[in-house]
Amino acid sequence: MGDIARLRNVAFVGPHHAGKTTLVEALLAHCGAVGRRGSISDGTTVTDCEPEDIAHAQSTTVGFAHCDAGNVDVTIVDCPGFIDFFEETRMVLSGVDAAVVVVEADPSRVVQTRALVDELEGHRIPHLFVVDKMDRPGADFPGTLAALQEAYGRHVVAEQWPIGTAESFSGFVDLAEMKAFSYDGTAERAIEIPDSLTEAARSSRAVLLEAMADFDDTLMEELLEGKEPALDEIEHDLESECAHDQILPVLVAAGVTGAGIAALVRAIEKWFPSPLDRPQIxxxxxxxxxxxxxxxxxxxxxxxxxxxxxxxxxxxxxxxxxxxxxxxxxxxxxxxxxxxxxxxxxxxxxxxxxxxxxxxxxxxxxxxxxxxxxxxxxDGHKVLLPRVARATPVFAIAVKPKERIDEAKISQMLARIIDEDPSLSISRADITHELLLLGQGEQHVSIAVERLARKYKVEVEMAAPAIPYQETITASTEVHSRYKHQTGGHGQFADVWLRFEPRERGSGVGFDEDIVGGVVPRQFIPAVEKGVREALLRGPSGYPVTDLHVTLYDGQYHEVDSSEQSFKTAAGMGVRDALPKCRPVVLEPIVRVTVTVPTAYTSTVIQQLTGKRGQILGMNPAERAGFDTIEADVPQVEMSRYITELRTGTQGLGTFHWRADRYDPVPGNKVAGKAAV
Ligand SMILES: Nc1nc2c(ncn2[C@@H]2O[C@H](COP(=O)(O)OP(=O)(O)OP(=O)(O)O)[C@@H](O)[C@H]2O)c(=O)[nH]1
Ligand SMILES: [Mg+2]
Structure with missing residues (x-):
């Protein structure tokens, strides 16, 4: 391959639907890498090439493309913006040298770039912003620029100023060169700076130069002395300060028309580093x-x-x-x-x-x-590159094959899907034994299921995971159970007295015996225990019974007719007889949830959690500045779609993790609308 200095590895990132794939398509067309520019609506773009991308008119995985931009060879990684696919982006960022953050010309969308920009800053990946869709009605460049500056500081600076907006958007003023360019749908052409923009361009240029001067003393002196800096000095500063992630230039574009693309290509060439300047660590x-x-x-x-x-x-x-x-x-x-x-x-x-x-x-x-x-x-020598830490899953569905296919096969096919996307995982649920597919959101797992059907011809049914309810008893009782059956030859006989007592929550099922004088012979006692434990798997409400102690304290046997089976049966009958007499209650799993959100959303989150019968345990400033951590105990049944609600209520900025905590009685003993007993 060619010269390393020519390489530019660039990720296109940004909120959902910001216009990344369209912008990439325009860039590829501009550089002659594709003959005809594809579109999202036709499903013909280069980087949204998976059938799931086309079916949903959005990127569902990262797409790769490359082009020869004259002086540089650009490799493009087009990242999906939908938050469920953020882990894909995190993985590929370890392989790029710079990023173009695409944001719609709408100040309210800027907040959705937060997690992404944090990730770029955390890895010190040089990046610039493209304020895109400038042709859309209501496009607001100054507002979006101000929102970016408010979010990421004064080193976010306009390097271009748009000429016109919405349907009148026709080009931009390059603030470094102080030259205007108009775009007629095919090419850029130098024009005079429109009079109406002279003032805005001049003051924005001053802001750009002042920000750059923070990293260049000579420029600072020139500005203080009122001297006009030379163009090559400004360009040199832009190159070095952007490549070192000091200055974050803001450009304008309309990917759908191609406006701004030529300048974006120049920026990638000049301001972004080559792999020579960013050795992997x-x-x-x-x-x-x-x-x-x-x-x-x-x-x-x-x-x-x-x-x-x-x-x-x-x-x-x-x-x-x-x-x-x-x-x-x-x-x-x-x-x-x-x-x-x-x-x-x-x-x-x-x-x-x-x-x-x-x-x-x-x-x-x-x-x-x-x-x-x-x-x-x-090639054999020992060196390891650091791994990107995996996010824990925040959403799960239960999956079951539609056709009769053995469980081993479905797990094997899902493993291949997980190979492609390690932010998915499978597990077998305790108690309910369902096969769970876990991921980063509802859409993430449902698109994985679509892929499974397309690629491996395995259709699965999806359902919310069953809640692993259990039951317990709140009162003690003693029962006498006799099983006697005559079937021609051998009869069956067993007689047991069982005591049932509630135990501490979380202690499980205990069994022992208090048999005196061999009234139940030793060899039959394990069968009694087995009968008890099996019968406890299904309590009066149909759930496993736990947190109780059962004692076998008396009984009778018959020399000929008693057997392990008959004692097991008698024990099971005893359990079924006893449980309704012990004031049984249904227990539901409670999870401990830790939510992290920008402080502006703390009260929303508390309200959401309280609405889910959550018990708020505490609220503290998070490690991340401007964020709070809220801890709460919430019934698991309320949490199945929580990630979706949390993201909806917090502009996608809320994150959470949870762990199983304990079991509590279901209020009113009601499960999913039905009386438990
Ligand atoms: N008016 C206008 N619409 C645009 C522009 N760029 C993209 N769109 C439309 O916006 C929608 C989203 O465009 P995409 O290119 O898929 O955006 P994206 O950022 O790649 O989306 P995800 O990858 O799904 O996050 C599509 O309907 C595009 O046709 C633009 O410059 N102007
Ligand atoms: Mg896309």
């Missing part, structure tokens, strides 16, 4: 020099499985060169050696074979079966 914190002749190291940033062509591991190469048939070592998998089944560059769904790839490249390696997203691949 190993797990010990040491930079890995991006040398083509160095030992090979790469990180898997995404996995995708095509039912026909097989598995593709998309890697970011930190150092060294890889050939199409290389044998690689997966350092994260106990040094397992795997042979590459081909090397490709991805243009959406198209796989373009290449012979080799070097440092900085983002390429797909085929058929590395045991390799997973996040793994480090090398």
């Amino acid at each position: 190993d797990a010990e914190g040491r930079p890995i020099a991006p040398e083509p002749a160095a030992p090979f190291v790469a990180r898997v940033i995404k996995t995708s499985v095509h039912p026909q062509s097989g598995k593709l591991s998309i890697v970011r190469i930190a150092a060294g060169t890889i050939k199409a048939d290389a044998t690689l070592t997966d350092i994260s998998k106990g040094d397992e050696r795997v042979r590459s089944g081909g090397l490709y560059r991805l243009q959406g769904k198209k796989q373009e074979p290449i012979a080799e790839a070097g440092p900085g490249a983002i390429v797909a390696v085929a058929r590395l079966e045991p390799v997973a997203t996040g793994d480090t691949l090398t």
Whole structure:
């Protein structure tokens, strides 16, 4: 591959529907990488190429594309904006050198960039903002710019000022050059700065220069002395300060018309760093020099499985060169050696074979079966790249195959889906034994189920997970149970006296015996216990019974007719007889929930939780400035769609985690609308 200095690895990120995929499409068309520009409505864009993207008219996974932009080769990672897919974005950010944050020209949407920008800042990934959809009615550039500055500080500065807005949007003033450009639908053309904009452009330029001067003393002196800085000095500062994540320039665009694209390409070329300036860092914190002749190291940033062509591991190469048939070592998998089944560059769904790839490249390696997203691949030497920490699941559904297919097969197929998206997981629920698919939101898991049907022809039914209710008793009793049956030859006989007593919550089922004089022979006592425990699996309301103690304290047997089976049956009958007499109650699982939200939403969250029969335990400032943490105990049945409600109530900014805490009696002994007893 070519010169490393030419490479630009850029993620396009931003809130849902901000226009990222459309902007990427315009950029690819501008650079001649696609003949005809596709659209979201036709389902013809390069990076929304999965059938699920097209069906939902939105990105559901990251898409890769590349183009030759003249002086640079740009690899684009188009990230899905919908919050359920944020984990995909987090994974791939470890492989890019810069990001374009796309935000609609609407100040109210800026807040939705928070988690993303925090992630970019946390990894010190240089980024700029594109205020997009400038052609839309109501597009508000000054308001959006002000909201960005309020959120991310004074180093967020306009480098362009739009000419016109909504239907009159026709171009921009470049504030560094103080030149205006208009766009006629095909090309940009230099024009005079419209008189109406001279003042706005001049004052915005002053803001830009002042912000840049914070990192350049010479520029600061010039500004203080009232001297006009030279253009190449300004450009040099912009390049260096953006590449070092000091200045965050704001540009304008309308991806759908192509306005602003040429300037965005120039910004990517000039302001964003090449892999030479951003060596990858190993797990010990040491930079890995991006040398083509160095030992090979790469990180898997995404996995995708095509039912026909097989598995593709998309890697970011930190150092060294890889050939199409290389044998690689997966350092994260106990040094397992795997042979590459081909090397490709991805243009959406198209796989373009290449012979080799070097440092900085983002390429797909085929058929590395045991390799997973996040793994480090090398040519055999030991070096590990840090893993991106996984988020815990916040939503679960119970899945059941529609057709008769064995459970092992469905788990195996789901495992392949999880291979592509490790922010999904499966587990077997305790008590209810349902197979659960867990993920980052309702849409996340339901799209995974669509993929499962399309790729592996496994249709599943989805349902809210059953709540693992249990029952217990609140009073003691003693029962006498005799089982006597005559069936021709041998009869059956067993007689037991059982005592039932409530036990402390969480203590489970206890059983012992207090048999004196062998009235129930030793060998039958385990059968009594078995009969008791089996019968307790289904209490009067149909749920497992727990937190009680059962004592076998008397009984009788028959020399010939008594057997283990008859004692087991007698014990079961005793349980069924006793439970209704012990004032049984249904218990529901209570979970301890910890919610983190910007303080502005704290009262909303408390209200939501209280509305769910939640008991608020505390509220404290979170580690993250401007955020609160709210802790509450909430019945699990109320939590099944909580992530959706929380995101709706907090502009997508709320996060939570939970753990099982305890079981409490259901108020009024009512479960899902029916009387429990
Ligand atoms: N008017 C106008 N509409 C646009 C523009 N860019 C995108 N759209 C429309 O906005 C919608 C979302 O566009 P996408 O390109 O899918 O946005 P996205 O940010 O990739 O969305 P996700 O990946 O799903 O988060 C589509 O209906 C586009 O046609 C624009 O510049 N102007
Ligand atoms: Mg998209």
